[in-house]
Amino acid sequence: MTKITIVSLSLALALYGCNDNQEQANQTTNAATTEVTQNQQQQGMTKEEASTALNQLFEQQFQESLALNPIQATAIGIPGYNDKLPNMLSPEFRKKSHDFTVKWLDKVKQIDRSLLSGQDRLSYDIFVYQSEHSLKGEQFPGHLIPINQSSNIANFFAQLGSGQSFQPFKTVEDYENWLKRVDGGVAIMEQAIINMDQGIEKKVVQPKALMEKVIPQLAAHVVDDPTQSIFYTPIKNMPEDISEEDKKRLEDAYRVAIVEKLVPAYKKLHDYIKDDYMQHARDSFGLSEQPNGEAWYNYQLKTYTTTDLTAEEIHQFGLDEVARIHSEMKEVMAEVGFEGTLEEWFKYVQTNPEFYYDNEEDLLQGYRDLQAKVNKLLPSMFDIAPETDYEVRAVEAFRAESAAGASYMSGSPDGSRPGIFYVNTFNLKGQPKFGMETLSIHEAAPGHHFQISLQQEIEGLPMFRRFGGLSVFSEGWALYAESIGKEMGMFTDPMQYYGRLSDEMLRAMRLVVDTGLHAKGWSRQETIDYMVANSSMAYTDVVSEVERYIAWPGQAVSYKVGQRVISNLRAEAERKLGDKFDIKAFHREVLVDGAVPMPVLETKIREWIDSQLDEA
Structure with a gap:
């Protein structure tokens, strides 16, 4: 497998065209850049000069941003900032942050977008979109x-x-x-x-x-x-x-x-x-x-999905997915010979001791064994891989009670510091053996660790794209990664496949309960009761999850929204390309440009499909 560079197909994005984000960027930038564009054309700026100017701005912007965010500098291994930590909650800092965003947005807009193509145009539109969205968010306290x-x-x-x-x-x-x-x-x-x-x-x-x-x-x-x-x-x-x-x-x-x-x-x-x-x-x-909570929540949904989906649309999507996944769970019940209702099944898997470890170290070692197993299977689906490795650790005791069941912290791009796959061992009943394969795939490889490390290692991308992120892309990819586990050779045990369905059920329920809490007036207890009734999750995990959704409005819907986009794009590629469809090439194209808004990804993959058809 090879390290990612900016490949020729990505450079062919000169045709990068109609999508919601681009149209929004066009509407907001055309008027502001008309005069500058005319000046540039009068001065005879070439496409190469515009490209150089844009990327110099991105580099300058990133270097200046480190003074505002020295924690990021530490995280990615840039020296000189490890002793600094500005008061990011102060009004002075928020003013500096606002002025910084306005300053660099204005500078980037002075580049004539029509002179840009490929990665440059993509970077331009992402930068403008994210900057303007950030400024809109300042109205919410x-x-x-x-x-x-x-x-x-x-x-x-x-x-x-x-x-x-x-x-x-x-x-x-x-x-x-x-x-x-x-x-x-x-x-x-x-x-x-x-x-x-x-x-x-x-x-x-x-x-x-x-x-x-x-x-x-x-x-x-x-x-x-x-x-x-x-x-x-x-x-x-x-x-x-x-x-x-x-x-x-x-x-x-x-x-x-x-x-x-x-x-x-x-x-x-x-x-x-x-x-x-x-x-x-x-x-x-x-x-x-x-x-102003309704507008605030709508802003959160836009932030975490990069789409215009409404709370009602997301809620219904969730209800539909919960029903579908329940049907698949019943197929697993039949496969293992369980006779009873879903409610009885949930009780069975919650209380059967064979499904749980009785000590922390065995659980952690189980995930380390899976790390070795999955790494051997990745080449069947991918021709790229990150150089940075990851390690498995327990969540620190002081935060374990309220932490999620698992999480990921990225390593350094040079590989000197590995990524960390955190496993919450506070309640071993919250870490069933049947959920280990899907959780490992999601948090580590080919999920978060794989995608984020590849993004950091991409040569040629502006730094704000290498080290930025979008929840809908990263979480959507990680959930999509779970869905290809069986193709990779995982989930051969029907109980492990149930674990995959159980985790997908969690993400489907999130669509229902996040919108229920923040748009439909659901209470904490109503939300807990819904999740308990529709899953085999441990009660303590349900409580932790629900309180996370209360604290972090909108983020929980990003998983299924992103997965749906990626899965639909794959289905479209398979349908149009037929025998010419290459799963490794598809995965490379999804990952090769790092995290992008969903409408941008849709345009990009459809152009890739067209390029494959043109080569036929």
């Missing part, structure tokens, strides 16, 4: 609800400082960099309190059910003994080549930082939420219950 149980700076900062994430702790300088970054983290937690106070005044607040879960997460970091803090872990694991003098100095400095800065910051935030914010948190759950 997300900064007033900066903390929830699923996503908050306090938890993320603890992961970063644990030495088990992408913050480097290899040299004395690395350790000193973190000490400087601590001040930024403390400032953000202070700002979070200020913002939440403003949210109370404007009646933009989080649901009580979510904030109750935040309190113990924060309490875990309020320790009397600094050596018991997760932030002390890098000291316990200090490299042997650091001198004894530096070890002692750093050990003392970390103790001071924990005792005098970090523990007080976590305690202040904990006490504020417990003793003050909880008195004002709301009893409702949906985003539509917030001021």
Whole structure:
């Protein structure tokens, strides 16, 4: 298998044409660029010069963006930023971010789009689309609800400082960099309190059910003994080549930082939420219950699907999929000889001990064994593969209770830091053996790890595309990857195939319950009851999932929307190309340009189909 480069077919995107996103980009950019375009033509700018100018702007924009987002620089291994962390919740930062977006959007629009073709035109349209969409989102006050149980700076900062994430702790300088970054983290937690106070005044607040879960997460970091803090872990694991003098100095400095800065910051935030914010948190759950909530949710749907699908359309799509998947589950029940109802089947797989591990290490080793198995099967479906490897780890204890069943954190593009497939071992009944193959495919290969690592390694793409992302693409691809497991040689055990259906059911239910919560007024309990009745998920997992949807409106619908687009495109390619259809070539074309909006992907693949027909 080969490393991805910008291949000739992708360069043939000069015909890249009609789709919703392009039409939107055209409408918003044509008037603004007419005068500039005329000037460029008068100056005789060639297509090559326009291409060069555009890509220079993209490179300059990306380099300047790192000052606003030094965490991204750390994540992708760009030196010089590991000690920095701006107060991203402050009004000053939000103003800088706004001005930055306006500045670079204006600069890019000054390039005559008609002089661009292929990857350049694609990059231009994606950049304009994403920038303008970001600016539209500024009307919604997300900064007033900066903390929830699923996503908050306090938890993320603890992961970063644990030495088990992408913050480097290899040299004395690395350790000193973190000490400087601590001040930024403390400032953000202070700002979070200020913002939440403003949210109370404007009646933009989080649901009580979510904030109750935040309190113990924060309490875990309020320790009397600094050596018991997760932030002390890098000291316990200090490299042997650091001198004894530096070890002692750093050990003392970390103790001071924990005792005098970090523990007080976590305690202040904990006490504020417990003793003050909880008195004002709301009893409702949906985003539509917030001021301007209906428009806010519609914006979220656009963000996470890159389509104009309405909440009602998505809800019905979900109901249809739930019914279809139930039918397939009944086929598995018949195959294994189970006689009974779906409800009885769900109870059977939940309570049969043979379907569950009784210790964490066996579960993790099971996923590591699957890693080796899947890697041998990938060449049957792919002629490309990432150079970066991944490893399997348990979710850290302090966040496990509220974390998803699994997640993925990308590695570095040079392969020096592997990707991480996190498995939540908090409740082993939430990790059935029959769900392991499909979960591994989704989170690791050929799902998230495969797609994201390939995107980061693509040579020739602007940096904002290599290291950007779209949920509908990445989650859609990962769910599509599950659907090809049987073709790859997985799911030979009918129970493992049931696991694949069970996970697809989760994604189908998400369409129903996310829109139910945020557009139809469903309560937390109604949503829990729906998911329990339609799946064999552990109750604790259902609760965690539902509260995640409450905290993250719209994201949960991206999976099935993206999968449907990719699966429909494959079916179209198979129908039109017949015997000339090459599954490896199709997969390469879907992945070769990184994450793109769904209408862009549809245009791209249809042009690829036409090019294959022209070659026949």
